[in-house]
Amino acid sequence: NAGVTQTPKFQVLKTGQSMTLQCAQDMNHNSMYWYRQDPGMGLRLIYYSASEGTTDKGEVPNGYNVSRLNKREFSLRLESAAPSQTSVYFCASSPSTSGHQETQYFGPGTRLLVL
Amino acid sequence: GENVEQHPSTLSVQEGDSAVIKCTYSDSASNYFPWYKQELGKRPQLIIDIRSNVGEKKDQRIAVTLNKTAKHFSLHITETQPEDSAVYFCAASPPYSSASKIIFGSGTRLSIRP
Numbered sequence: 001n002a003g004v005t006q007t008p009k010f011q012v013l014k015t016g017q018s019m020t021l022q023c024a025q026d027m028n029h030n031s032m033y034w035y036r037q038d039p040g041m042g043l044r045l046i047y048y049s050a051s052e053g054t055t056d057k058g059e060v061p062n063g064y065n066v067s068r069l070n071k072r073e074f075s076l077r078l079e080s081a082a083p084s085q086t087s088v089y090f091c092a093s094s095p096s097t098s099g100h101q102e103t104q105y106f107g108p109g110t111r112l113l114v115l
Numbered sequence: 116g117e118n119v120e121q122h123p124s125t126l127s128v129q130e131g132d133s134a135v136i137k138c139t140y141s142d143s144a145s146n147y148f149p150w151y152k153q154e155l156g157k158r159p160q161l162i163i164d165i166r167s168n169v170g171e172k173k174d175q176r177i178a179v180t181l182n183k184t185a186k187h188f189s190l191h192i193t194e195t196q197p198e199d200s201a202v203y204f205c206a207a208s209p210p211y212s213s214a215s216k217i218i219f220g221s222g223t224r225l226s227i228r229p
Binding site: 030031033040041042043044045048049050051056058090094096101102103104105106107108109 | 121124146147149157158159160161164166204208210214215216217218219220221222
């Protein structure tokens with residue numbers, strides 16, 4: 001199994017450009033998440049999807065949109081990129097089948113630089 | 116909502132000594148506490164977790180303790196080795212969602228001195 005995969009690995013954008021970050025998992029997990037990681041601030045939740053067909057806002061949703069395309073794929077879209085969105089973006093997934101809180105499995109990350 | 120504070124932000128210990136990282140959480144309903152290790156340029160990976168019905172859990176050189184009354188939990192690494200150098204994140208998960216939402220601390224950069 002590849003686990004959680006993300007594309008691209010690295011991207012440079014100009015202010016105002018748009019782009020979509022792709023995430024896929026092959027573990028048959030129900031829930032998927034998008035985080036951003038900035039120095040000294042840990043991982044902050046942007047959006048999450050508890051199950052196919054649902055999405056919810058996390059701590060820092062402004063400037064982003066998401067789509068849960070199917071059970072495997074969860075994409076993050078920046079409609080008009082800003083320098084403040086320069087960050088490392090991680091996608092994660094969790095089984096969410098037992099009714100208990102469970103660990104999340106992370107993808108390798110996408111490093112985004114907005115000029 | 117849940118808030119997790121982590122201390123210290125940086126920690127340097129001599130190889131072979133022990134390292135302790137402490138976290139506090141705000142939401143008494145949180146019932147799942149994972150710890151992640153992130154090596155430079157890599158993804159966060161789970162190293163140990165504990166649920167609220169357990170006070171302590173150990174896995175070889177790593178142990179985690181939980182004090183529900185005080186709302187704090189700690190990671191203990193004994194006999195530290197160079198490969199323990201990384202950033203460590205504590206986290207807490209409240210049971211309010213059908214997803215396993217996790218709130219992370221800000222991280223501790225652990226350096227092991229040879």
